[in-house]
Amino acid sequence: MEQRISLITLGTRDMAGTAAFYEALGWTRVQAQDGVIAFDLMGQTLGLYPLEKLAEDIGIPVEEMGRGGVTFSYNVRDKEEVGAVLARAQTAGGRILRAASDVFWGGHIGYFADPEGNIWEVSHNPHAPLAADGSFRWNGY
DSSP states (O other), rough: OSOOOOOOEEESHHHOOOOOOOOHHOOOOOOTTTTTTEEEEEESSEEEEEHHHHHHTTTSSSGGGGGSEEEEEEEEESHHHHHHHHHHHHHTTTTEEEEEEOOSSSSSEEEEEEEEEOEEEEOOTSSSOOOTTOOOOOOOO
């Protein structure tokens, strides 16, 4: 697994209010699918997603999301790599929360928790191909 974070997703109770906060900081939204608000950062993207939907996507009760739902996303170059990264995480002591599977928007994802319970998504997103150096942008390179 390369040392990087591709997408930081904040499980959000108030999407409009939270987006307004980041916009007040001077951040600019980028085009995203319905239900997601995204801000491209330098080499990563910050995504806002409804907290209940994030818990549903992972497959755990919203109460297990803690004080605020946050996932760190690690994007990969091809679909097969998702399962390989999940297996490596499990071997290293992580807990698989969602096995690698196709999702409605055309990607392939899985989730694991590190030993402290921090949640990572592993994602192949055909709509956002990575740069040669592994850099991620919401709409791809």
